[in-house]
Structure formats: C-alpha cells, structure tokens
Amino acid sequence: MSDILVISEQRRGTLNPIVGETVTVARELANANGGKVLVAVLASTPSDFTSEVSLAGVDEVIEVALSIPEFQSDVFEAAVLALINERKPAVVLMPHSIDSLGYAPSVAVKGEHGFATDVFGLRYEDGGLVAVRQAYQEKAHVELEFPGKSTVVLTVRGGSFKAPEETSSPAVTSFSAPAVESQTRHIAFHDPEASDGEDITAASCILSIGRGVSDEDNVAQFEELAGVLNFTLGCSRPIADNGWLPKYRQVGQSGKTVSACKIYIAMGISGSVQHLAGMKHVPNIIAINKDPEASIFSTARYGIVGDMFEIAEELKAQVG
Ligand code: FAD
Numbered sequence: 253m254s255d256i257l258v259i260s261e262q263r264r265g266t267l268n269p270i271v272g273e274t275v276t277v278a279r280e281l282a283n284a285n286g287g288k289v290l291v292a293v294l295a296s297t298p299s300d301f302t303s304e305v306s307l308a309g310v311d312e313v314i315e316v317a318l319s320i321p322e323f324q325s326d327v328f329e330a331a332v333l334a335l336i337n338e339r340k341p342a343v344v345l346m347p348h349s350i351d352s353l354g355y356a357p358s359v360a361v362k363g364e365h366g367f368a369t370d371v372f373g374l375r376y377e378d379g380g381l382v383a384v385r386q387a388y389q390e391k392a393h394v395e396l397e398f399p400g401k402s403t404v405v406l407t408v409r410g411g412s413f414k415a416p417e418e419t420s421s422p423a424v425t426s427f428s429a430p431a432v433e434s435q436t437r438h439i440a441f442h443d444p445e446a447s448d449g450e451d452i453t454a455a456s457c458i459l460s461i462g463r464g465v466s467d468e469d470n471v472a473q474f475e476e477l478a479g480v481l482n483f484t485l486g487c488s489r490p491i492a493d494n495g496w497l498p499k500y501r502q503v504g505q506s507g508k509t510v511s512a513c514k515i516y517i518a519m520g521i522s523g524s525v526q527h528l529a530g531m532k533h534v535p536n537i538i539a540i541n542k543d544p545e546a547s548i549f550s551t552a553r554y555g556i557v558g559d560m561f562e563i564a565e566e567l568k569a570q571v572g
Contacts, residue, residue, distance in 0.1 A: 254287030257341035259332060260305050261351055262295060263323065264441065267304050270347035272415025274408045277374055278345055279309030279416075284376045287342060290314055292427070294331055296321055308418035314339075315426045322438045325354035331429035332359050336403055338427070343374075343381065348407035350506070360405045366398030367405050372412035372525070385409075410505050411529040447500040452508050455484035457515045460503055460531075462488035464520015464541065464560050468496045474519065477564050480572045486510065488521050504530040519560040523548025 256278040261268040271291075278289045288311035293301045298315035305313055316335065320327050332355070336344060344359075346352040348370045360367035366381075373384030373393075380397055381404055387394045398404045452458065459478040465471060471491070478485040485501060492502040503510055505526040510516065516534040521527060523539070523546055531537065532551050539552035540560050549555045556563060 253340045253342060254282070254285050255339060255341040256281050256287060256289050257335070257339060257344045258289065258291045258310075259344065259346040259352075260291055260293045260301060261323075261347050261349060262301060263351075265300070267301055268347050268349060269415065270349065270408065270410040271305060272307055273410060273413040274345045274347060275305070275307045275309055276413040276416055277408060278343075281343060281374060281376070281381075282309075282311075285342070285379075288312060290339065290341065291422075292316055292332075292335055294318055294328055294429070298426075302424055303419075306419055306422050308416040308420045310420055310422045312423045312425060315424065316429050317426070318429060320434070320438065322441075323351045323354075324434050324436045324438055325351075325358075326434050326436055327429075327432050329355040329358050329362075330432045331427075333363055334430050335427055336363055336365070341403060344403065344405045346405070346407050348409050352407045356405055356407055363403065363405075365403045365405045366401035368396050369407045370409050371406045372409040374406070409525060411525045411532075447498070450484070450500070452484055452486055452501055452503070453510060454512050455486075455510065456512055457481070457483040458486045458503070458510055458513050458531075459483040459517045459519065460486035460488065460521060461491060461497075461519050461560075462521030462527075463490045465491065465496075466520075468494065470561070471496050473561075473564060477568055480568055483515075483517065486516075488524075488527050503527060510534065518548055518552070519564070521548055522546050523551060 258274050258278050260271045282289050290312045291305045291310050292314040294316045302313050368383045371383045371385050375382050383396045461474045486503045487497045487501050491497050492499045509530045513534045515536045516531050517538045519540045537552040538554045539548040540556045540563050544557045
C-alpha cells in the first residue's frame, strides 16, 4: 500500500498544531505516489478531535479509543504498531515532539521500519522516499533513503509546512487498540514554575535574550534593560534549560507563542525554526546579533550586526 498515516497528538484537550502541518506533507506525498491520507486520533475520546483533524486533504479519520486519560508511551506504541500492521501504510508521520520521541523509535525498531526524526523535507525520487533533516548540530542538511523498507516512520519538524486552512468531510472509522498492561502511569501535569501573574503571551513588547548572553551573571543587565524600555523579558530555550530564566519566559515551539506581541527584540538569538515558531508572526522583529549570517536576520524587519552588550549599554544610555 502507498497510504500515508498521520498520528495525531493532543495534550490536555488541545491538538498539537503540528498535526495540521503534517497533514499537508502527507497530502503532498499521497499526490506524488498515490494512496490515501489517513489520520489516526489516539485518545480516551477520539471523537473530540475528529472535526479538528478533518482538514482538506484527509481521506479518512481513524478513531482509536484508549483507556488512558493522557499520553503514555507504551500504550501509544502498542496501538500504533497494531495500526501499522493492519493498514500497512508506506509512510507514518508524527509531529516531532516530546511524546513521539517517547515511542516512535520503538515502533520503528519493533516493526523493523525505516526511521528518521525531526524531518523538514520529504519527496519521492525514482520511486523511493527521501527525507531531509539536519545533522552536525544543525550545520548540515542530510538526505536519507530507506531502501528495502515498505513502511517508514518519520517525525516531522513543526513550522516546516503550512497547515491546510480548509476543512473536509473524510470517512470516519474506528480501530480497536490492543489491551496493554502499561508500565507507565500518568499521575498529573506539573507546571514547574508559577509565572507570578506574568503572561508573556499577552505582552505587546518583548526583549528576548539567547545564548549570546554567555553567562548567567550577564542576565541581570538585560532584565534591567527590559525594565528601562518597559518591555517584557523573554528568552530562547537554552536560557530556560540552563535555569537562567524561568521556563514561562521561553519563546518557541516548546515554549510560548507570543500572540499579542507587536515589537520583539531578539538579542543573541540565532533564529532556529523552533524559536521562530513562537515569534515569527510578530510584525516588528528587531534582531541584534554579532554574526551577519545569523538566520534570524532573514525573519527580522530590522537588524543590527553588533555586540549585544555594547548595544544594551547604548540603549540604556539613550532611553534611561
Ligand atoms: P544559539 O543557536 O547558540 O545562538 C546564539 C546566537 O548568539 C548566535 O547566533 C551568535 O552569533 C549570537 N551571539 C553570540 N554572542 C553574541 C554577542 N555578544 N552579541 C550578539 N550576538 C551574539 N528553542 C527555542 O528558543 N524555543 C523553543 O521553544 C525550542 N523548542 C525546541 C523543541 C525541540 C523539539 C527542539 C529539538 C529544539 C527546540 N529549541 C527551542 C532549541 C533550538 O533548536 C535552538 O537550539 C535554540 O533556539 C538556540 O537558541 P539560541 O538562538 O539562543 O542559541
């Protein structure tokens, strides 16, 4: 079969937006090589998401009812393995996420399928699937082939494709997942840090700092600058991961989307797709980076090639 199976994903009742983007690439593959686009919704009440995943290009929604309230890796693994076994798709696409990283590799190994993660380009060449991903700390693009594999499992990078805007009326079917004695247990969601009422998604002016800040001791001067400018302080993921700023200030794919922002100053941020996912819509992006080749400059409206520390001092002097 040459069907493309998309595995949908949701958390706390909200569909992962990458699912829509994944439908787009699934449709492109099906158009190129034939076959149908199937979207499987694995949830305690999958019908809650059926209309949301019924996007243009989807031929069939498969509802897979699970007896768990939220994601558990071994339950998803068993359900997806069984579904692949029954439907025999040529390609299985999942959002590249913390959830899929928990079970996609074992699905690929146990099913002896082809596998690649964080894919942002896909095409057929001479009848074979070619997946594009990055390597060597994002310094090189590599193209992967999967010779001899009748099914290939791929996780798709968010922000790489545009989700369909139109909806459709696909066939809706159901699939019974095998009963699993799960070795994992969902206890609760833990929001690690209270935001003290600060909601970065509601801020109209944000000053965000990235790894260019170099050291935790340097963060304070940018906090001060944000105060002087009356901007809300944001950051890229490495800053939050290092614990230099709280997680609720992180902008991007696994952080916040700064929906209300009108002016975004990015200081010492390279412009990874994951960071852009949370801020590329902002109408006025001002990038400050000492590397003239930094990819943030291709998204920014205004750019300053320079040292963020010197520019911070100058800004403080001008405004303060
Ligand atoms: P770098 O890429 O290291 O860039 C630092 C920049 O600072 C460089 O461009 C450098 O030229 C510049 N610089 C250095 N010194 C100075 C100076 N003195 N003055 C001016 N410029 C200077 N990242 C996020 O931000 N948000 C997310 O939500 C997010 N989610 C992710 C989810 C997944 C599943 C994965 C795999 C990754 C995610 N990432 C996320 C990480 C992302 O891939 C990048 O690693 C990260 O965004 C890089 O952060 P950065 O730009 O601060 O650091």
